[in-house]
Amino acid sequence: MSPYVRDGGLSLEDLHVSLSDPSLASMTFLNEVSQRYPKAISFAAGRPYEGYFAVEDVHRYIERYCRYLKQELGHSDAEVRRALFQYGRTKGIIHELIARNLRLDEDITADPESIVVTVGCQEAMVVVLRALRTDERDVLMAVSPSYVGITGAARLVDMRVASVASGDDGIDFDALDAVVRETRANGLRPRALYVVPDYSNPTGQTLSEADRRRLLSRSRTEGFLILEDNPYGLFRGVRERQRTIKSMDRERRVVYLGSFAKTGLPGARVGYVVADQTVEDGTRGVTLLADQLAKIKSMLTVNTSPIAQAVVAGRLLENDCSLVAANTRETALYQDNMRCAHDSLTRHFEDVPGVSWNRPDGGLFLVVDLPFAAGDEELERCAEDHEVIWTPMAHFAADERSRRRIRLSVSQLNPAEIDLGVERLRAFVDDCSRSAE
Ligand SMILES: Cc1ncc(COP(=O)(O)O)c(C=O)c1O
Structure with missing residues (x-):
């Protein structure tokens, strides 16, 4: 003590x-x-x-981003200074570059407006669960064994977690069906399923394409969202990479969680969420879930450090927005x-x-x-x-x-x-x- x-x-x-x-x-x-x-x-x-860490890289990345703002986007020196030094846009300032990266590396077409840049993927998990947890009946299903970041985030927002067992090939669909059934039978609501489909932490397992499609189909028929967390997908082995679930998602069933901790640098603490689901918001009309998440983020961290975002952006720009190449x-x-x-x-x-x-x-x-x-x-x-x-x-x-x-x-x-x-x-x-x- x-x-x-x-x-x-x-x-x-x-x-x-x-x-x-x-x-x-x-x-x-x-x-x-x-x-x-x-x-x-x-x-x-x-x-x-x-x-491969080098201190010079951090400076060079920031300079590369500033050059991009000036030369490619036509910003004045004052605007560049403001972008780096001031409070910034709640949803982040590197959303266009992230959208470009997602198209190139993950075959995901994301509206930049549907992206919220967060303080690591961890903040993305907290804001998503905060939004989904309306009362004590809401349940997060998580493929087990599960990353402690998601179970901890659920505890913070008082959200129940129901574990879904994984077999040797990944998710056990009988277990998933049973959890959905039991959750409903107990008067509770299965709101979302958290899954790390590629080289999962902690099991190292990767879901087959057939299982990814089955998950999408279950999400549709059972009415829960999929929270796809993908920090390791591009560290492929000898096999071809699997397609992300989000890239196969035609009905906005997937909320995609991204992190630059393993593919960029964890010290920047930059992650993001793609939340393109539509939300009716009274007089504002139809908004994106991303806009609702931004309201939560504005009360949590106001905005993600623009200096940290600049570092990540510079790394993206140096590699034509491909983290596979980087x-x-x-x-x-x-x-x-x-x-x-x-x-x-x-x-x-x-x-x-x-x-x-x-x-x-x-x-x-x-x-x-x-x-x-x-x-x-x-x-x-x-x-x-x-x-x-x-x-x-x-x-x-x-x-x-x-x-x-x-x-x-x-x-x-x-x-x-x-x-x-x-x-x-x-x-x-x-x-x-x-x-x-
Ligand atoms: C499954 C999973 N999600 C996300 C993250 C990264 O989160 P962050 O971007 O907050 O560092 C990790 C890091 O260990 C992880 O294993």
């Missing part, structure tokens, strides 16, 4: 109920573990590779690392009963099943005794199997570190198996 807190302190029950929920502490805990064991080999954080080195590196992780796991664990893992061909994450519980305590022990860290899947799901699963992220390591890390993991597994005997 802080030495400054004495008499008159508050108890947790005096504060919002979300603060008693472990999902809110989860993100901070996972960040802190890496910091506490700086010498350990870290499979824990889903952060982008740092070897990330060729990163994509190749993650692919190599993923291949290396599969090879190392095969070498070190082939003969170990009860240990198995999935084989995503791209992205940042894969999941290992272990024959014993692997939670926060085991993580600490593994870090202390074996100098290797990972993420307990229990942070992403409450089911029994997840207690024995761990997520490995390959994004911040090189092949030698991956191999050494997997060797250390084997020593940890041997230790735990011995003590279980």
Whole structure:
């Protein structure tokens, strides 16, 4: 406890109920573990590779954006200064460039007016859920195991979350149908389904095109929206990339969540949401959901930092608005690392009963099943005794199997570190198996 807190302190029950929920502490805990064991080999954080970061890039990106404003849009020097220094448009100032990027990289045709630029994808999740949660009957369905950012955001706005199990190929449609049925039977409303269809965090799974189409069809017949979150889709593996669900969406069933954290730089804290659904708004007539989300954003962060948006815009402009092009080195590196992780796991664990893992061909994450519980305590022990860290899947799901699963992220390591890390993991597994005997 802080030495400054004495008499008159508050108890947790005096504060919002979300603060008693472990999902809110989860993100901070996972960040802190890496910091506490700086010498350990870290499979824990889903952060982008740092070897290509260069401070000069930040300055150059801002200059590139200013040049674009002047030369391509004809802005005066005063207008350029204002764009960077002043409060700005609530929905953001780089919406046209994002729309161009979505057309090029994701085959999504987005009206720039339907885009709200947010403080990371995280803010987009909060504003979308805030808008959808009208009363205690509204339910967010989330494909489980689910990213803690979405479950935490739901807690903040007091929205119920119903987990939809995923099988080895992604979403389990029988489970989805059952959740919709049960939700309705309990007098509740399934408002939206959250899904990360490409190289998901935490499972690394990718949905097939047929399942994407089935989801769209369910969304139509059952009347819920799809929240498609796509931070990893362009880090493809050997297979062709799948089409985004939004690119197949002809009826505005999908709210698309975007992030520049993995494809640009997380330090900019810039993300966005495409919300092209129409909303009747009294005397204003028909508006876009994006305009309603902007009202919420105006009370949360006013507008996303224009300086941060300029950095992202400069990176987009330098690559003709293609983040696929901007990330060729990163994509190749993650692919190599993923291949290396599969090879190392095969070498070190082939003969170990009860240990198995999935084989995503791209992205940042894969999941290992272990024959014993692997939670926060085991993580600490593994870090202390074996100098290797990972993420307990229990942070992403409450089911029994997840207690024995761990997520490995390959994004911040090189092949030698991956191999050494997997060797250390084997020593940890041997230790735990011995003590279980
Ligand atoms: C599934 C998912 N969505 C979104 C994000 C990124 O959010 P932000 O743009 O707020 O960093 C992450 C980052 O870890 C993620 O894994």
